[in-house]
Amino acid sequence: MKINQFAQIDVDAEQALTELQNISLFTPTALTADLRTNLAHFLHRCFPEALTPSSQNEAIANLLLDQTTTVSAFLAAPTTLTAVQFYNLALQLLGFEATTDFDLADPLKFMRASQLAFADTSPLDNATLLTDIYLLLTTHTKLGLTYLDDLADRGFFATYTGPRPLFFNGKAQAVFDTRHLIKEVVYVEAPLDTDHDGQRDLLATTIIRPQVPAELKIPALYTANPYFKGINDVDDLLHNVDQELAVKSAADTPLPTSTTTLPKPRSVQGRAQQTEKIATDNSSYALNDYLLARGFASVYAGGIGTRDSDGIRTCGSVAETTSTIAVIEWLNGKRRAFTNRTDNIEIKATWCNGNVAMTGKSYLGTLAVAAATTGVAGLKTIIAEAAISSWYDYYRDNGLVVAPVDCQGEDTDVLAKLCLSRQKDAADYAKVKAIFADELAQLQAGQDRTTGNYNAFWDERNYRNQIANVKADIVLVHGLNDWNVKPRNVEKLWQALKTTGVQRKLILHQGQHIYINNMPSLDFTDMMNLWLSYQLYGVANNAPAVIPNVTIQDNLAAETWRGHHDWAPADRKRQLYHFTPTALTLEEPTDAAFVTFKDDNRQPFEQNKRDETRWLNDFITAAPAYAANQFRLKTAPLAQPLSIDGNVTVTLQAAVDQPTGLLSVLVVDYGQAQRLGTTPSMLERKGYRLNPAGQTDDLVEFKLQAATDYKLITRGHINLQNRQSNTTSLPVEPGSFYTVNFDLQPTYFRLAAGHQLGVIVYASDMGMTLRPQTVANYKLDLNACQLSVPFTKH
């Protein structure tokens, strides 16, 4: 077990004592007290569920200082306290088991192996005891929380009367009671009329916040969540992907444009201090829930077209961004909200200090990115996980329709319909059915599945175009195995942010499209607590310097996260690999060589019940049914490990016997090894506590799985007609050779020595591209093919 605590910050002894005093653990007189007195005082506070000295003593009596000394015996008779004894005690308090987890003879060995912080001074004096206790309170338990969090969840702050909010080791603590939360709904008036009813769109906004004294203003964590009010079944809207690529004309089809005039704001008929609708929705993100008890309100809004709001869904449009930031503007005092949709009674966010952070994953994180690129006032930071930064990079690639994995046939129109949860209210839906049908037609025209080209529609949905507006500091989190929102989205945003002056942080994990808040190996929640305490409460915890610029989870070893200066910088050295008929080589080949492959997956794919996951596995292992449909090369076993960092690029010279063609590339790590799963394994259902009121998340961890023969590193696709750019269509003459050069998805991947780097060139990707029904024959001129791999020594 390895525990990586990036957010455990160093403080000096004076600061430690002040903070211990803030939580009523020690007073300054402790410095002159006896060591045993201080230890006993501390231990009696370590069992907040035990309300009497007898009950506390019983709990203390369960602890051993070493194989032969009980803590009770130590407290009864004066002697020295060694570091070994103290850390035996500390580990038991942290939930580790003597003998099972660690050896009482050498607890420090376990602490080193687990990467738990400790101070190896022995014997302890009174002063080091206090700083060691401070350190212990900031150290993680077996269940992924700091020990102070663990104590808080067991009632430590039940009788706390000090200042609220409370910060300890730079992070906000659970001193607010979340048993009686205020849960309410207001209707924010957005400067939009997307449903063309002549009235500005009202947006139902859910606020969940702890009860605090009236004079305390608290910040808000806002999650814009189009799925918040439920989703619709869209199976019948999915596009057929079993079809030919189009022969494109050179000219772009002009898009229809529509102009609407914005109605005037509603005239305010009164002002209220109280909302009039209770929110009954479940929250959508455990990090928000965790921070509720620590003094951060949670705010959720579905946005235009979702249930209980006005408007229609427009998938990634400027209007959607306007809808998203309207809520921030209200929280920041710059826009109106009403208590209901009828009476025009205004209500202000008087409880809010005006500071807002956005959180969320996938579409939710995407809208955080969208909001940040407006520079809206009040938005101090975003924590965007697995976020889209350009919708073209979600649904298209190099002039091809390329679906997110497991989403074949989906597109902006399908997603718009999926999220139009107004459909759930029959009478309400009747009002917008026709308007929304028009919008779907416009989305279908704009997304243009026929050409797959980048156009004005996609350009509107490329948030990176507005990068210069960004004022909020940015945390980006992404899975290196996320084939839904592919890593290009985060990489291009990361690079673009370098042109701005904002603080930026990046965390890359080995998962696919998941949250990472609940793993013992990474103190993600603490990192975000530190960050948000700094951003929204102005706590001087040095968060931008403490949190690494880039944190990357290792793909070879479990529970290993490292800080890096950067990811995928443009100036990484590159290793060129050349193509011969039998291997990927470092030496440039001299003999001319051509190879051929077919594009004819259809029959075995049907036989395997159109199972896309199985297809990919069979394809990578060159199963007989697919062997003729690919050209596969491997390097010799690597003499040294290789750390790929950034965009692998591929150059191919290819001909096809059809007037259209596409090329797909997989880059693969071949070699038998146990590898991390891309979905974390369950450690304990409901094992991760979020607050003293008993809310939980599951406790999970990425685990090494049974040995496999390969691991997909990265992939990419291109339309042969788009060999010049994703906006320009050039003709394809059957039999003519064309050169394409394109980036595969960026990554950070360590290949172990002895493994082989592999590349597979093919055409249709059953899980991602259109699947032309005509059998095509491809030819590669190997001398003009190469793979360029950026690498690092780190």
Place this chain on the structure above:
Amino acid sequence: MKINQFAQIDVDAEQALTELQNISLFTPTALTADLRTNLAHFLHRCFPEALTPSSQNEAIANLLLDQTTTVSAFLAAPTTLTAVQFYNLALQLLGFEATTDFDLADPLKFMRASQLAFADTSPLDNATLLTDIYLLLTTHTKLGLTYLDDLADRGFFATYTGPRPLFFNGKAQAVFDTRHLIKEVVYVEAPLDTDHDGQRDLLATTIIRPQVPAELKIPALYTANPYFKGINDVDDLLHNVDQELAVKSAADTPLPTSTTTLPKPRSVQGRAQQTEKIATDNSSYALNDYLLARGFASVYAGGIGTRDSDGIRTCGSVAETTSTIAVIEWLNGKRRAFTNRTDNIEIKATWCNGNVAMTGKSYLGTLAVAAATTGVAGLKTIIAEAAISSWYDYYRDNGLVVAPVDCQGEDTDVLAKLCLSRQKDAADYAKVKAIFADELAQLQAGQDRTTGNYNAFWDERNYRNQIANVKADIVLVHGLNDWNVKPRNVEKLWQALKTTGVQRKLILHQGQHIYINNMPSLDFTDMMNLWLSYQLYGVANNAPAVIPNVTIQDNLAAETWRGHHDWAPADRKRQLYHFTPTALTLEEPTDAAFVTFKDDNRQPFEQNKRDETRWLNDFITAAPAYAANQFRLKTAPLAQPLSIDGNVTVTLQAAVDQPTGLLSVLVVDYGQAQRLGTTPSMLERKGYRLNPAGQTDDLVEFKLQAATDYKLITRGHINLQNRQSNTTSLPVEPGSFYTVNFDLQPTYFRLAAGHQLGVIVYASDMGMTLRPQTVANYKLDLNACQLSVPFTKH
């Protein structure tokens, strides 16, 4: 979607009005009011989250009565209300979506198909409106709750001032606030000293209960849960199953007996009104949580040898039962508990009305069965799910060591160690380490893995021996695909209970070892609410007559549960199947026929990484690697469906070329079909609400899976030396033929017409039996073999 509501009870119009009045929905004057007035009054109460008339009107405005009539329009102008209109409205309130789920032109068609209750009188008059509203409140929403539960979860009872507890339609309602629960620990003094420390064992007991007025006494749902305080890793204690069967001697090995004297009770030093330790544990069962808000306390105890308690684990012994019922005796005022383990301050369960039900699954349910067989006062009923009724039937079968599936090598000693959570407290564990080592040795002697015979050790652990003591009414729940606690445990208990006078109910589902409280297709939670309201609060709801004696989930159709009079009665007709070399036949064969098979699974099993699940699949499909290790027969395709009900029995005449031998039998349904999964599929994570405070469970359902070629129906195993009984060992002469006749696990299984009934005879079962390493050769005399199948026309 099919919804089976067994606990929705009929009441007359007068009773309905009284109950509506109890929840302040209507007063008796409603009978003389206008229909529209009553409907409007009701609808305004259907949105308890909307606190003002404007806000309520907005919610009402979202509803359609039919394709062209909004509810708002109907309420504005007088006209008739048809049943179609009312049930369109009702379905929307229940969370079903117009167009998507049902057709506004014919809502009753959907209600019939879903089995939702309705009253088809049209147009409605004022009186029928009221009874229809009553019916609607008791009908399930899309998410598996009654509509009144849904309203409660959204705040319906927030302003309720009527009587508590409140019963509606015979079931307790969520009128208690569970945001501020009392969570406390007491120490019950059991009449035991299992850790031989000269003091009676104190048992930590966790109580979770709502705050209620002092004069209200409430009943308790008690879950005895040995896993409650955590479990230990026991991998190094697992027994090696890759070994030969023993040649047994005829004589039984006598077991060591130990006698201990029971210390005197502690002398009480004072009495307390308040506990002094707060419980911080998570609860272990969602049904208990659901009932908390409805006026039932939850009580959890780990029992002897678990963390924070005295004693040691003894796995199924009489002492364990004594430990289990000590808590009931305290709740019922007949035993002492203390506030801590030091001061001998007594505390009474003054909040309890003395009525206790036990709940829980697996070991938890087992201890409920154990408690019931003592006849302990106060225990009114148990709801035992997947419970062991005799530990021999859990770890042994017919003189063989037979493991629960996925638990090869486990035994009573392993389980005792697994649950000895005192090990988690280092100093506490040191006190009992030696005593527990002695106990492990005794368990190992008693369980006697060498012979596998039934002996005094197992007889102590056969709760059915005490069936005559049972006073509590019994609900049994079991999975027909549970190969952990095998169905024999519930079937033999069910039959034994027929000799008692208690009420008994049985629910058989198609799952393996799971809970079934959170599925939309069955109102299990309501059934238990009805039952417990009757048992513990004495509500005259006729529960014993309302709930079917036996409820069985169909294995062919999804979401289909039917009431039956009995299961596996002894007098079921039987169909005999004879063995020929090529088929199972109805006609008795005339020609002599012998067949042979080997017992030699080892090599392919190792090659497949000892994957037991894969082994079973390969074995049933007669994969080449295993084809020589079995004799497999099928009937001709069935002309008629066949409903198997009870114990399939098998008679075999076999010889083996070794001095030991075992026979295993699988009975299989062969035929391509979509079949229900044995684990429910996730419908919505956290989608099943437990109470207004926001606690949830996942919403799940058994779904038809991708088509498969077969389904295992039942199985069984026998040691050839135990052909006479599980207590008598007879010698096996190599080459001699012996007749065995034994019951396979009981079941209820419907074979569709066109399918084939199959039987596989073999020796080692890699997932369940010992695996002899010597290759053995078996011979069957087919003329003396047959399969006897009990069947029913139902």
